[in-house]
Amino acid sequence: MTTGYQSNSNENGAHEDIALYSGAIDRAAYVRQKIESGLTLAEANAEADNVISSAINQRYNRNAVRSSYDYIVVGSGSAGSVIARRLIDSGKGTVLLLEAGGSDQVTPVMRPELWYTNPGSTLEWGHVAMPQTHVNGRAVPLTMGKVIGGGSSINVMAWVRGHKTDFDNWAAAADDPKWGYKHVLEIYKRIENWQGKPDPEYRGVGGPVWVETAKDPIPLAHAMVQACDQVGIPAYEDHNGVMNERDAGAAICNVLIRDGRRHSIPSAYLHPVLHDPKLTVLTGAEVHRVTMEGKQVTGVQFFWNGQLHMVSSTCETILSAGALNTPRILMCSGIGDPSKLNPHGILVRHALPGVGENFQDHPILAGINWEYKEGSATPPRNNLAEAMFAYKTDPSLDQPDILPWLFEVPYASEVNSQIYPLPAAGWGIHPGLMHAKSRGRIHLSSNDPRDRLRIESNFLEDPEDIQTFVRAFDICRQVANAPAMDDFRGREITPNLKGDELVNFIRNGVITYRHQTCTCKMGTDEMSVVDNNLKVYGLEGLRIADGSIMPEVTGSNTMAPCVIIGERMSEILISQ
Template sequence: MYLNDHDLAQGDALNRLEAGLYRGQIGRRAFIKAALAAGVSLAATHALADAGEMAAISQLYNRQNLKGSYDYIVVGAGSGGAVVAGRLAAAGAEVLLLEAGGSDQVDAVLKPGMWPSNIRSERDWGFTADPSSDVNGRALILPMGRAVGGGSSVNATVWARGHKGDFDHWADESGDPAWSYENVLKIYRRIENWRGAEDAVRRGKNGRLWIEPAQDPAAIAPAMLAAANSVGIPTFDDMNGAMMEGDGGAAIANLRIKNGQRRNIPADYLYGELSKPNITLLTGAEVMGLGFEGTTARAVKFRKDGQNHTVSAKRIVLSAGALNTPKLLMLSGIGDPDELARHGIKTLVKSMGVGRNFQDHVLVAGCIWEYKDALPPRNNLAEATFFWKSDASLDRPDLQPFQIEVPYASEVTSTKFPVVPGAWTIAPGLVKPKSRGRVTLRSANPLDLVQVDGGFLRHPDDMKALLVGIELCREIGNSAPMRAYVKREIMPGNLGKAEMTSFIRDAAGTYFHESCTCKMGTDEMSVVDASLNVRGIEGLTIADASVMPQVSTGNTMAPTVIIGERAADILLGVT
């Protein structure tokens, strides 16, 4: 059953009001008046007002009365950090959560169709990879969330859990079966409130995280599923069920949208804890480095409102993301000694893997068709996807194209082809890249962004896979089930191999899934062990996508939540 317009409007209004109250942006009286006007019952309104007012008061007091020491300091309020901080606070620990960015209570975060406007805004760190001949001399942008919620606030809110083989690989790499699919599936079932097709074996219904298939999708989305099926790709009711235990398939995307509003990860892990005195969320707090006693992490140094602070903790958790987490390690003397010496940084612990093994999914912009009669995009603008293999011998899918309900072209291809507004896209995506990049410091200045050699398309197999992927997308887009939506193919058309290869280099971008720069494992290039402890250091945990040994198959928000859950379980001694 779909929500009607009145239900959506009421839910959206209540979500905004409640968030504003929790953040101290509206007062109790204004909240009660507006909530009653939106149709909320008197009893429910007063209960919500009590909780929200306590949270706002508690956070204002805590921010103005920072302590010198906490049980835990968590750096970064994204998909990993919000999970860890929220769960630690729920268990009674004193937690300081530091977020460099600002509020997530803005339309660009809350409204499903507005998420692309976060890119290159104040909610994006603004990273750019080095220019590379592998992408025809282009410098690809690398958006990363700089706001409460991190990537879960600024990206497309797709809940893609990853393939069974991903987690079994992580278990093999780490030497710990707790990372296996069998165990991770238990966590997913525990945390999910799945609103789609019943699957008692694989999906949870009583967890904290609202997840639904895209509601009332644009007609072109189910048409793409039929088109995929017409070329031999099976369709499924759920992109995260049996489909991701085998060869793949096509499905309507799982989204984190509730009552017509995007939900980032803090909405379900963090905000409910903010009324408690034992957690402080400090926004606009940019971490400058870590403090040590010998090789034990003792403190975090950060800047807030022009003032420098040093606060100690029994344990520090880095959840700053796959670019800023290795940066903080290197600034603190943990990394490749030769690289550190170039910037006058004394080596505390030699860790050759810091910043190496960089991975991101490649998204090609794109295969575009002009509509016969344009349809308005719905939900997150990208409601249908499929996972498939470019080579049947692979153990799991390496391709994940998304249908995007607007024209999606690069800064180069948009000048070479006559793109029109009334158009739609199937964007070929490579989710098992063999190319590897590296993150290094530009200087010893903590305010300088890191330098990123993305390595995109450097391995020849990545281009081979995308050549297969782009022809598969063209076949689907030009198939009989799509004819009602196609006036003409805009790009790339039927190109020869050399021309298509050049097109891919011109069109290549990323999925904004930066990862793997502090990988978990047992070899000398592993930065953390299976318990997410930084090797050679006491008191320091990493809980973000940087610890992935290999990037997950699909959008990375859900696996990053799993990393946060595992970190919390380990820190709290939960078995």
């Protein structure tokens, strides 16, 4: 990804709780800062007690790792953090949460405007798809978080629930209405702490997830929503309300930003229970395999502090490592398609052909940019992407098939940025395919869990995806050329391309929204990996709860749907 944006923010403003937790400030300084922020002395002391007890508890637990826990959760992302919290709250037993990455209390995570620096950094795995013919031989990076919070700690902070049809399709695939829109909507209402206009039918308050509409968006963002309305895409006050049941709509986006800081899923779920002695969180713990006795999964093998460790689970092991690493762990454990495992000398412990298949993502066309009209440029705010719209490029579809976002900085792929150089001040409208027809797959490159995966993304392999992008290119230009954008629209960086020139622009411009999913899908057919209760078919003691279980990727950003997966997994485990 190439942008024309450089942050001018300074390095001040580290979170007081984290500074105390890590020892960067002492208790007296912490209490003084809290009082200055408006708390009473008693309230400030109570918060200090909680932070200190959390730090002591986790330091103790890390130094006294047990040989067995009731539950092992692999991955602390948008599903894993939820599961750990719900299990602790339920009193079901002890929980070991293993995270391969490090702390989320670092500046690029906490400061919303720096999210664009996270891809390619030490905060992510560095996965890259194999070079693919249909994107002109390019190897597209597939960013996935390697830090407490996973993708929720490095992403663009957009809280987009998904369309009604998405969840009803999941319910049909799983043959279970609890995965349908009606039940999922109630979960969303229960977990949200919505800061916008009250809407009891669609929004909830009092839950752990602080959701707000992007505060004080730049004038360009409001103009784009108005422009959408002018070309027949209705404007909505809230895209997570009734718009999720409609064919099209535009809105200022919902974000997980609180008091100017990223409100990641661990911020909502995990941090408040770090003081609980039943919870142990290990960072830098890279899980290599699950351990098995026959068809019973007994625990995990992981690399931590320079050594291999084995820990057992008395109840369940839950893989929440994401759509790339969860199938890796399964295959390295001998669980998967024998034709994929045998070439690497991996003993097949359980044949399951769907592991690593059905890879889906949201490819985005990066590079539809305009220069700001002279005198109209405004520094970007919030997450640098404050407005979006959903649209059906084909009227016969049952839901929108593209989700373009306004980027408040010029933005393009590594190729298109060379062909069409980015301006110093500009903006773009970049469409993502929400339901691409192309499918990919995940392979091991060896029997060593540390080796790079071979990922066949197969972006644009299906010709229909090219045609959808062609239609998306046209609608994005219609929005940008609507009267509401007149005050901001300067030179078009990518003129109105046609025919083969446009197709080549698309092949050079496709990157990804980083919504890798569907590689261990939930369902009832022979390629399904988990059932409706997220139990791995044919095995005991092993479940999967992350984006890999989606039968089809949602027509939305995937953080919020992954939280739903974590909540559903929690409902299932706690009801046992």
